[in-house]
Structure formats: structure tokens, C-alpha cells
Amino acid sequence: MTVRTINRISVAVLIAGLGAALAIFLTARPPEIDPMLGEPLSNKKYVHELKRMGGQANVLAAEFEDWFADQWQGRLLARSIAVLTIAGVIGFRVVAPHAGTIAAAMANPDPPPPAK
Numbered sequence: 701m702t703v704r705t706i707n708r709i710s711v712a713v714l715i716a717g718l719g720a721a722l723a724i725f726l727t728a729r730p731p732e733i734d735p736m737l738g739e740p741l742s743n744k745k746y747v748h749e750l751k752r753m754g755g756q757a758n759v760l761a762a763e764f765e766d767w768f769a770d771q772w773q774g775r776l777l778a779r780s781i782a783v784l785t786i787a788g789v790i791g792f793r794v795v796a797p798h799a800g801t802i803a804a805a806m807a808n809p810d811p812p813p814p815a816k
Contacts, residue, residue: 724777
């Protein structure tokens with residue numbers, strides 16, 4: 701792949717990803733909290749029951765699950781898409797210049813014998 705092709709693909713992916721993130725950010729509504737349930741992890745009795753059933757690891761797992769689920773809603777989704785877009789472009793720019801070498805190595809998996 702030429703440098704020009706890598707640059708064009710990188711710019712196209714950045715424009716698409718950051719454009720999608722901006723559109724989501726501008727159209728996202730604030731998260732709705734169920735008035736009957738509220739935020740379960742802020743309830744001491746709920747946390748106590750989690751700890752009683754599965755120990756501190758269960759509480760940490762519930763907190764991680766709640767945090768991870770929040771990353772895919774509203775404005776946090778826009779941030780997640782922007783970060784993943786930038787990480788993907790950086791990863792692409794690291795791997796793309798070596799694509800020919802990788803393809804050649806996969807086509808010829810046996811290395812040549814060492815020279816004497």
C-alpha cells in the first residue's frame with residue numbers, strides 16, 4: 701500500500717467516525733432513570749445483598765457492568781465511538797505499511813534455511 705492510499709483511507713475513516721460521533725453527541729438525549737428502581741448500586745441494601753451472595757468481587761463485577769453499559773448510551777456513546785475511531789486509525793497506520801510483508805510471510809510460512 702502506498703503512503704497516499706494509507707493517508708486517504710485514514711482521513712476517510714476519521715471523517716466517518718468522528719462525524720458519526722458528532723451526530724450522536726448532538727442528538728443524544730439525557731439518560732432516563734426509572735423512578736421505581738432508581739440507581740440500584742446506590743442502594744445500600746442492594747449492595748449488601750450483592751456482597752452477601754458473591755462477595756466483594758460480585759459488587760465490583762456489578763459496578764463494572766453498570767459502567768460498561770453506560771458507555772454505550774447517549775453522549776458517552778459518542779465519546780466511545782470517537783475514541784475507538786482514533787484508536788482504529790492509529791492501529792491501521794501502524795499495520796498498513798507492513799501489509800505486503802505480512803501477506804508474503806503468510807503465503808510462504810516456511811523460512812529459508814540459515815546460510816552457512
